[in-house]
Amino acid sequence: MPRAERERQMIQVAEQVFAERGYVTASMDEIADRVGVSKPMLYEYFNSKEGLLLACIAQSRSELREVTEQAVLGATAAEEALRRGLHAFFLYIRDHRQAWSLLRHEMALIGTTASDEIEATRRQQTDLIAKLMANYFDEGSPLRVEAAAEFVVGACERLAIWCERHEEVTPERATNYAMDILWEGLRGRVR
Structure with a gap:
């Protein structure tokens, strides 16, 4: 088996065992x-x-970035971009439960390099959202854009954890819940 394929196999199995x-x-x-x-x-x-x-x-971080970036391509309005990005996130969480489990159980990893890697995943998503927001929103300052992006990431992470306890909540429904709250606060800032 080629090295890259074997490595993917090892990672996939390790993800299952760690989860x-x-x-x-x-x-x-x-x-x-x-x-x-x-x-x-x-x-x-x-x-x-x-x-x-x-x-x-x-x-997991690479896959999450890829699906969220792809989801917002071609969006022509801020609301559409936000909805697509949120939906991609919630779909990823549903379809990659084991990967999500690794990303969210960082308390057991505090003090390890893994906790830094998990924070890098959050930072990646925050940067992606801030970049997207800068294209659509008049936030006045880069610091304010970053603060809004941090809020989106934190809120969605908590909502995804809540969704684990409520399996009946589909990615579409989670996206709607998030949009109901987030878009209300962001709508007035669209350029």
Whole structure:
């Protein structure tokens, strides 16, 4: 199997094990067994269990950025761009529950490089939203745009956590809930 394909396979299995067991109790032995490789091979690819976790988080961050960027392409109005971006986020959360689990369970990872990687994911989304807002909104200052983007990211993260407890809430419904609150505050700032 080509190295890149094997690496993706290892990351996929590790994501499952980390989501099922939690990072602390997940074992490299179990991950290696499920992948069908030796434990030394995992270490050869990722150097450590934390390195494997970081690879999982980096992959999730990359995928999340890709889906949100693609979702807003071609949007012609601020409301449409916001709705598309939110919907892409909530779809990603639903369709990638294991990846989302890794991103949101950072309390067990405090003090590790992984907590920095999770914060980098938030920062990535904040930067993406701030860039989008700067194109549509008259916020007056870059600091104000960044503050609004941080609010959107924080609110959506909490709403996504709430959605986990309410499986009947579809990505479309979560998007509508978020738009009801967020768009009300942003509508008057459209250029």
